[in-house]
Amino acid sequence: MHNPSHPQTRKHRCVFFGELLMRLSPPGHELPLQSPRMEVHFGGAEANVATSMAILGHDCAMVSALPDNVLGRACAGELRRHGVDTTHLHYAEGRMGLYFLSPGAMHRPSEVLYDRVDSVFARTGADAYDWSRLLADAQGLHLSGINLALGDATAQAALAAVQAAHKAGVPISFDCNFRSKLWGSRIEQAPALLSEIAAQADLIFGNDRDIALILGLDFPHADATDRFRAAGTAAFSAWPRLRRIAATGRHLHNVSDQALFGLMATRDRMLQTSTHALTGIVDRIGAGDAFAAGFLHGLARKMSDETTLDFAIAAACLKHAIPGDANLSCEADVLALMAQGGFEVKR
Template identity: 70%
Template structure:
């Protein structure tokens, strides 16, 4: 049974570190350059979580580097519009990180093409970030493994951020977000680097494949919940600081119709949600980030672990109905989803 968020909970400031990106995608389900148009959205793994949490009423602060031009300012303006504190963004000469999304349909999968090499964020030196100052007033730091994949500077900056957060007494959440296309020739470094950050986290968003990569293990159970259970036991044994491991699992019939459910393990027990059927998906990009934001919101609102996981799944499911990278829906929308209020027009 879902429990309502507790009102008058202490306001938590969450700092986010990661690259901000501009997404270009052809309209509808067109192929790239089928027509001479692209839809533009701004986002990024950490930025998507930051914006969603800001919309849910939390104090989100984005730490990143942007080009000092119209693209960078438009990106910052979009975050600010959603309520994210953008005062810690750096602006300098250089280029914006871009990715092209070719939306799939039916049995044609979506495809991402990255154009983010040598972006301003990737080229910013690790010692450019004054972490004690940037984390002042925050109680939580959220970041992802994408920072580790982009180059030596961003990897070192992420490690510095986590160490500074720990020294200042902040909690840390880490989304493994392993992307083989981004690691490229640096992929042999991935397990050790991701493991270094994961070992400092209170909450990890990752599945059995992520844990297997970091710990050099193999989980061969035939079903996803059992693989996740084994991976969670290994992760909790390996990292004394870790309190929760959470992930989603999908069953894909095709690009437009899927089933998704959530899993979370603590040192006490394992929770698994019921599967949710998603049909006629509008946009699945950012679904994992919506899940992360939903779980953090639930925990910050002092929901039970089970209720926080259910809320996170509601956020992930509803994100699939929203174009763009960010889940723009509010707490009442997720609670309505959980209450199964139906599909009549809300007047």
């Protein structure tokens, strides 16, 4: 059950821009079409963050483009069910972006197959979005590098959103979300386009590999913490506006048993959480989005940097126990994990 909205967080309005997707996956740990059934979930990088933040009590508005058909309306309805403002969605004739998830098990990794070429969102240009109106009264704009990968139309729309937010003084959080499969033949444009938004961001969600790609650098340190520290130093040097960079680190034992920790760098210091064991993972898709939502929640609630990072990694841990793309945990759930509230049945 979702917790009631918090009086301190309801005033924090954040706008999210990105593609909404329908996810199709076989039941359990079956291979695709091993049996003639598919389970359906709606999601998308920015939508997952919006959903989680709305559940945490924030005023979240989704900006995107959907097909004007039963699939698009069902997707919008799913967002509304969790408290996301969908009044700024654009509808047009066309197709829904899809992706197929083949869930992994043990030593067989999960695999994603995208089917989102020429979707309504991919065909919708920058002129469809009135950012001066969409960002009115906003305290934040969140978007990801996936917008840049989908084509020139969505890339220009994302850049227009960032320029409008910068002009209006709206803080920008940017998740690098580099997906090589989505960039395809445009992959050579990735560093320049990603850098164009990173240079305007106040907060970047990205690891050392993302920063190395964007800046054309190499961080050869053997230790993950040292690589992140070096990447943070390079990012702050390259982008004067940047205030924080945050990421998750992961130890992989197999598909079902892993360990997760959080990292954050500011211009003054670096923080790292303790490592959390994840055994019997249900669904890790969207864990990074859950981390981003938890982090943004901590900032909005004016938590300390340490508590913000701890809250974010706890939210990401909980996502691994929830099927679907979005983390549906409320604030009380996350705080209980942070307090090590135990695993007894809650009656």
